Amino acid sequence: MDHIHLGSCTMKYNPRINEELSWMDEVQWIHPLQEDIQGILEIMYKLERMLSSITGMKRFSLQPAAGAHGELTGCLIIRKYHKDRGENRDEIIIPDSAHGTNPASAAMAGFKVIEIPTNEEGLVDIEALKSAVGKRTAGMMLTNPNTLGLFERNIKEITEIVHDAGGLMYYDGANLQGILGIARPGDMGFDIVHLNLHKTFSTPHGGGGPGSGPIGVNELLEDYLPIPIVDFDGNKYYLNWNLPKTIGKVRNWYGSIPVLVRAYSYLLSMGGKGLKLSCYASVVNTNYFMKKVSKIRGFTIPFGNAYRKHEVVISAEKLAKETGVTALDVAKALIDKGLHPPTIYFPIIVKEALMFEFTDTETKENIDRYIEALKEISDIAYSNPEILKKCPNNTLVGRIDEVYANHPKTMCLSYKMYLRKIKENI
Numbered sequence: 001m002d003h004i005h006l007g008s009c010t011m012k013y014n015p016r017i018n019e020e021l022s023w024m025d026e027v028q029w030i031h032p033l034q035e036d037i038q039g040i041l042e043i044m045y046k047l048e049r050m051l052s053s054i055t056g057m058k059r060f061s062l063q064p065a066a067g068a069h070g071e072l073t074g075c076l077i078i079r080k081y082h083k084d085r086g087e088n089r090d091e092i093i094i095p096d097s098a099h100g101t102n103p104a105s106a107a108m109a110g111f112k113v114i115e116i117p118t119n120e121e122g123l124v125d126i127e128a129l130k131s132a133v134g135k136r137t138a139g140m141m142l143t144n145p146n147t148l149g150l151f152e153r154n155i156k157e158i159t160e161i162v163h164d165a166g167g168l169m170y171y172d173g174a175n176l177q178g179i180l181g182i183a184r185p186g187d188m189g190f191d192i193v194h195l196n197l198h199k200t201f202s203t204p205h206g207g208g209g210p211g212s213g214p215i216g217v218n219e220l221l222e223d224y225l226p227i228p229i230v231d232f233d234g235n236k237y238y239l240n241w242n243l244p245k246t247i248g249k250v251r252n253w254y255g256s257i258p259v260l261v262r263a264y265s266y267l268l269s270m271g272g273k274g275l276k277l278s279c280y281a282s283v284v285n286t287n288y289f290m291k292k293v294s295k296i297r298g299f300t301i302p303f304g305n306a307y308r309k310h311e312v313v314i315s316a317e318k319l320a321k322e323t324g325v326t327a328l329d330v331a332k333a334l335i336d337k338g339l340h341p342p343t344i345y346f347p348i349i350v351k352e353a354l355m356f357e358f359t360d361t362e363t364k365e366n367i368d369r370y371i372e373a374l375k376e377i378s379d380i381a382y383s384n385p386e387i388l389k390k391c392p393n394n395t396l397v398g399r400i401d402e403v404y405a406n407h408p409k410t411m412c413l414s415y416k417m418y419l420r421k422i423k424e425n426i
């Protein structure tokens with residue numbers, strides 16, 4: 001199986017050199033209690049400076065273990081900021097196109113989630129935002145480009161509306177690839193940013209391995225970051241535990257060190273120009289794919305044909321209505337063709353959604369092969385749809401019973417759960 005086009009997940013080619021550096025003895029065998037090792041502290045310090053300059057933030061904490069963990073950390077910072085100011089703000093505004101982790105993180109931090117709709121262009125509905133903000137607004141969570149791959153061109157107005165109401169702006173950086181090296185969340189007016197190093201910066205994502213979701217903040221929130229952060233006194237790098245308003249620690253030790261090393265090595269090898277080129281290439285790839293796929297029978301592009309950034313959501317609703325072949329069937333048929341299927345049924349505002357992200361490291365030949373596969377699937381759907389209902393045929397496991405797999409009673413994710421199932425004869 002090759003090519004990974006999971007939209008919203010930036011599964012780009014991760015150069016092997018970054019992997020090798022993260023496995024060096026000097027990295028692998030450090031114990032976190034050796035808190036004074038200058039090499040790793042220097043890497044952390046310099047990586048933090050680079051992430052700050054890429055995003056337009058003042059400082060970063062490298063602690064959070066993934067994007068969702070960064071979101072929770074950001075929400076805890078928002079909560080403490082308002083509490084310290086003596087303000088009772090308990091609402092977070094989130095668009096209906098957002099990733100599910102956004103409302104989940106806000107709710108875990110104790111906020112009430114206020115959902116606002118997407119307009120017909122696929123962007124934040126400004127009027128709905130205006131009527132949602134108020135004295136209880138603690139902040140807004142937004143990803144830009146959004147999950148449809150569309151750049152929120154009214155972003156300045158959006159951040160102004162939220163700031164004028166006394167709220168903070170949180171940037172979900174899972175889609176940073178779409179603006180990498182070109183635009184910065186800090187310049188758009190965001191106060192907090194999380195990045196997914198395991199998407200944009202050279203750690204394989206999706207294998208369940210350790211991730212890293214560093215969180216960056218502007219001057220206003222610098223003192224709220226989790227402790228410790230790495231500082232430099234002109235002579236020595238050291239762990240600084242002394243942030244007056246810190247929300248405390250958010251995980252054990254200091255972060256997913258091998259992921260940080262890979263990101264550092266990736267950023268050094270790419271340089272500013274390289275990052276910009278990577279952004280351009282992913283955008284060109286996505287739009288090339290979108291134009292071609294829009295001509296295939298049964299597939300449509302929801303929210304118009306405006307250029308996308310790094311990802312695009314295609315709808316198979318027409319295909320499903322006319323042939324009975326759903327987005328799920330298309331994904332399974334792609335597996336039979338040796339192609340990794342895209343994200344399906346997300347974002348939930350698109351019916352029969354298939355979300356593709358071709359990234360910067362995909363060749364035109366590979367994209368053409370993918371388009372050809374979708375064409376063939378569409379042809380089969382209109383001539384003999386039953387064939388597609390049986391896919392995949394070339395895998396060890398065919399279609400699994402997803403309700404059985406996800407139901408709390410029958411879910412089996414560990415040996416312990418397996419033993420319980422046997423015991424209870426489920």
Ligand SMILES: Cc1ncc(COP(=O)(O)O)c(C=O)c1O
Binds near residue numbers: 009066143172174
């Ligand atoms: C838009 C968006 N936000 C947040 C996340 C959460 O990131 P993570 O999987 O690292 O927790 C994802 C993950 O796919 C995402 O696509």
